[in-house]
Amino acid sequence: MKLKPGAVITEPGNSEKYETGGWRTFCPSVDPAKCTGCGLCWLFCPEAAISKGKPPKIDLRYCKGCGICANECPVKAITMKEGCRQ
Amino acid sequence: MMRIIDGNEAVALAAKLARVKVISAYPITPQTTVVEKLAEYISNGELDAEFIKVESEHSAMSACIGAAATGVRAFTATSSQGLLLMSEMLYVASGLRLPIVMTNANRSVSAPLSIWCDQQDSMTVRDSGWIQLYCENNQEILDTTIQAFRIAEELLLPVMVCYDGYILSHTLEPVDCPEQSEVDAFLPEYHYPYALDPEKPVTMGPVGVPEYYMEFRYLLQKAVQESKAKIVEIDHEFKKRFGRGYGILEEYRSDDAEVVILTMGSLSSSCKEIVDSLRQRGEKVGLVKLKSFRPFPTEEIIEALGRAKAVAVVEKDISLGHAGGLFIDTAAAFVNTREAPLMINFICGLAGRDVTSALLEQAVRETQRAAETGRVEKKIRWLGLQEKLVEE
């Protein structure tokens, strides 16, 4: 990759190449028994790291560990745990 | 065509001849008549450009950044507090590599409030990634401003043309003004390769995460550092077309000089006078006039000053708590070389204080004494200071 002058990005959507998973300290873990598949975590995740499902799937290449999903889950099916690496 | 104009009109005329498309500026003394003249050109149809009125210099530079990002030629002019107010955006302009041209009519900074000339304003923003070119007279102002657009656009770097407030901005001098067709041939229409265009979307000003920020700073440093060759090349071409060239620095009777004065801007003319009069008396004195302060031409400075026994660095600014900016950088240029000349820093002419021939001669005499004795008594001297007013 050659850097463009002035940090101009000429390729739209290339933030996909930047894996924010490296920022993560706490890791979301979903309890499939509690999950209702409502999709709120998918909606709220700022990194679009969650795929909808029951239970949802979390892409750890992008999950930055912010905990928003755990905060928003109406049935408390997501808990943030230290140290997970998948 | 030869005309009698002041420095500010030389700037306005150059911007008009460069066919700038967007001008955004805020009036500030002593630059004000630059933008007044440009507004007049636009209103009477001599110049086809947008004049964006703003409430501050911070906004003026912001508007120029936006304009330049769309790929048009953008121009602004300022002085002193105005330059300081826009300093945040100066770093954005260079970081984004937008080829904006700005002229700065050098003026002292507050406090105490002063509208008169020194070079503290532009010296203060020397680290901002802008090329800084200093002019000696009104002809050089006009020529340098025209060149500045070529330099900026070929290198994707902003360029600041600096000239002394009042001493040049409001002083009439004969200036050879080129024809529009001649300038058009020298300065082709501008095409910015990454211009904002909905058909070809780009992102400008993204976050510079720690993984990439350093590389962008490195690239910016490299671009400014290497701009020297381009500035010289464009100046050569300009000289071929218009018969006038300035180089990155000018060596004036300094070839065999034992004592050399180093300065920037209009002081160069005063120094040439003193050099001539001392030469008549058989004294080996010369001048080096530095035009490009950024990029700082280290090799050329070593080459031009290295032969002298002692150098008087005469300047109208001070990095408080250290020394004059020109002195600091010149001294740094000689680091790791074997034969550095002795150097004395003469701070003078702050806020329009007259720098007389007598004062310049005094500086030369002190420097000659250093050359003879091989030692410098006081490294930093305030030339023309009223000692009795500041004694404890």
Ligand code: SF4
């Ligand atoms: S922790 Fe944050 S980034 Fe990770 S999946 Fe939950 S909402 Fe998304």
Ligand code: SF4
């Ligand atoms: S918000 Fe909770 S319940 Fe809803 S899908 Fe996500 S994990 Fe399951």
